[in-house]
Amino acid sequence: MSAEPPLRDEEIAAILGRLREEVYGRPLSPDHSEPSVAREEAERMWPVSPDRPFLEPPGTRGRARGIALRLPKSLLRRLMRWYVEPAFADQRRFNAAVLRLLDELSARGDASADGRNRGAGDA
Amino acid sequence: MRVGYYSPLPPERSGIADYSALLLPALARRIDVVAARRGRDPNRADVRLYHVGNDPQAHAWILDALRRRPGVLVLHEIGLHELVASLALGRGDPAAYLDAVEREDGPEARLLAEAALEGLVPPLWETRPLDFPLVHDLLERATGVIVHSRFAERRLAERGYRGRIWRIPFPASPPSGAGDAGLSADRFPVVASLGALTYAKRIPQLLEAFARLRRRFPRALLVLAGSGGGSLRLDPRLERLGLARGRDVLDLGHVSGDRFLGLTARADVCVSLRWPTLGETSASVVGALGLGKAVVVTDVGWYAELPDGVVAKVPLGEHEGDLLVATLELLAEDDRVRRGLGEAAAAYARREHDLERSADAYADALREVAGEQAGKAT
Numbered sequence: 001m002s003a004e005p006p007l008r009d010e011e012i013a014a015i016l017g018r019l020r021e022e023v024y025g026r027p028l029s030p031d032h033s034e035p036s037v038a039r040e041e042a043e044r045m046w047p048v049s050p051d052r053p054f055l056e057p058p059g060t061r062g063r064a065r066g067i068a069l070r071l072p073k074s075l076l077r078r079l080m081r082w083y084v085e086p087a088f089a090d091q092r093r094f095n096a097a098v099l100r101l102l103d104e105l106s107a108r109g110d111a112s113a114d115g116r117n118r119g120a121g122d123a
Numbered sequence: 124m125r126v127g128y129y130s131p132l133p134p135e136r137s138g139i140a141d142y143s144a145l146l147l148p149a150l151a152r153r154i155d156v157v158a159a160r161r162g163r164d165p166n167r168a169d170v171r172l173y174h175v176g177n178d179p180q181a182h183a184w185i186l187d188a189l190r191r192r193p194g195v196l197v198l199h200e201i202g203l204h205e206l207v208a209s210l211a212l213g214r215g216d217p218a219a220y221l222d223a224v225e226r227e228d229g230p231e232a233r234l235l236a237e238a239a240l241e242g243l244v245p246p247l248w249e250t251r252p253l254d255f256p257l258v259h260d261l262l263e264r265a266t267g268v269i270v271h272s273r274f275a276e277r278r279l280a281e282r283g284y285r286g287r288i289w290r291i292p293f294p295a296s297p298p299s300g301a302g303d304a305g306l307s308a309d310r311f312p313v314v315a316s317l318g319a320l321t322y323a324k325r326i327p328q329l330l331e332a333f334a335r336l337r338r339r340f341p342r343a344l345l346v347l348a349g350s351g352g353g354s355l356r357l358d359p360r361l362e363r364l365g366l367a368r369g370r371d372v373l374d375l376g377h378v379s380g381d382r383f384l385g386l387t388a389r390a391d392v393c394v395s396l397r398w399p400t401l402g403e404t405s406a407s408v409v410g411a412l413g414l415g416k417a418v419v420v421t422d423v424g425w426y427a428e429l430p431d432g433v434v435a436k437v438p439l440g441e442h443e444g445d446l447l448v449a450t451l452e453l454l455a456e457d458d459r460v461r462r463g464l465g466e467a468a469a470a471y472a473r474r475e476h477d478l479e480r481s482a483d484a485y486a487d488a489l490r491e492v493a494g495e496q497a498g499k500a501t
Binding site: 009010017019020022023024026040049051057062063096 | 162179209214215245322335351353356358433441442444446448449450453459460463464467
């Protein structure tokens with residue numbers, strides 16, 4: 001057990017505030033990704049898969065229809081998986097590679113811009 | 124005074140059903156309240172209280188009831204674009220959705236919505252739910268609105284709503300024996316993101332941060348619990364980050380209320396990121412505060428209203444990932460900060476999220492509406 005007295009709210013807020021300032025003052029990690037709507041959409045969509053959630057139309061009738069169709073849909077998916085899954089796996093690898101490539105290009109662009117800025121500063 | 128109470132209720136899997144399961148008994152100790160059954164209006168009610176959120180399966184019948192008889196609207200989320208779109212599109216009526224968008228936000232918004240339906244831009248309910256909240260039709264039928272946060276109150280006023288708004292804090296469950304989390308005792312830190320698993324909870328960003336945390340804390344474990352994980356397509360994401368399902372990340376799906384509490388209690392840090400926000404108040408965050416957990420949230424919406432010494436906030440932006448990792452590392456390595464944050468959270472939940480106070484506020488608001496209606500009738 002720690003014998004130290006518990007931290008007060010203000011002390012915790014100050015510690016977290018200092019951490020934020022420290023992180024904001026550091027160069028960005030190479031793992032960081034630039035936030036943008038397009039990037040978020042790409043991050044959301046790249047792992048394409050034939051396994052999609054079963055959706056049901058609203059209302060009692062829609063729900064009953066959705067439940068009734070769930071079993072045949074599951075069965076059909078299983079029967080077709082051997083055929084469609086390899087193509088989806090290739091597409092996922094390709095999508096992930098494109099995102100990595102974009103990140104690398106973006107990092108190279110940032111590095112080259114930094115170099116130019118430093119050069120201009122030295123001059 | 125008799126209150127007709129329209130809400131999903133357990134065993135329906137809905138956060139609002141759980142909310143009502145907590146609130147209804149406390150409300151029934153104060154006023155005469157009768158829960159409406161799906162598709163049936165209580166015969167005699169002086170005031171009707173409608174709980175609305177974005178799940179079309181849970182709320183379609185409540186919207187229909189509100190259209191028949193006005194009443195007090197409890198907006199658990201103030202961006203209802205997904206609800207309105209799901210109902211119209213699910214019924215095969217895209218024109219009704221586009222008309223609703225145009226009525227509320229004009230022809231330019233309609234063009235955007237059309238582009239979204241054609242797949243040219245991401246769906247508006249995913250990217251801009253508060254720019255186009257689609258609440259106007261509901262507000263027109265409301266005799267007053269109950270929200271849970273200042274953020275929601277302010278946004279409704281900004282949308283031009285001039286009726287009564289009551290801000291009633293989201294109640295936390297009274298502390299009780301949490302169920303067994305079923306996790307090995309030697310894992311540390313256990314990071315948990317609990318509640319429905321959606322993109323808005325920024326699970327991909329959390330996975331990336333967790334993968335970086337594991338480099339310094341190889342015994343770390345990430346626990347995801349809640350429905351909806353299938354649509355996140357976790358496996359290829361884990362593979363890309365070098366994480367293994369079962370070893371590094373547990374995706375438990377929907378769990379019982381007891382296990383949910385048990386997992387929250389076992390977690391060393393609870394993370395609840397959010398963007399875009401729908402103006403919601405997170406039940407899982409309120410629950411984690413109540414259990415005295417260190418909680419990390421995104422610095423937006425209601426989450427931003429939580430005091431700085433009570434939760435750790437991560438703003439959106441280019442530093443989000445780095446700050447999330449640094450915060451998780453700090454909480455993992457500094458026991459004093461982690462415990463201090465948890466103690467501050469528990470004290471805050473006792474002060475601000477007390478069930479009895481929330482039930483009192485509901486009863487007062489409903490009595491006020493009943494009094495006004497009686498005054499108008501005489």
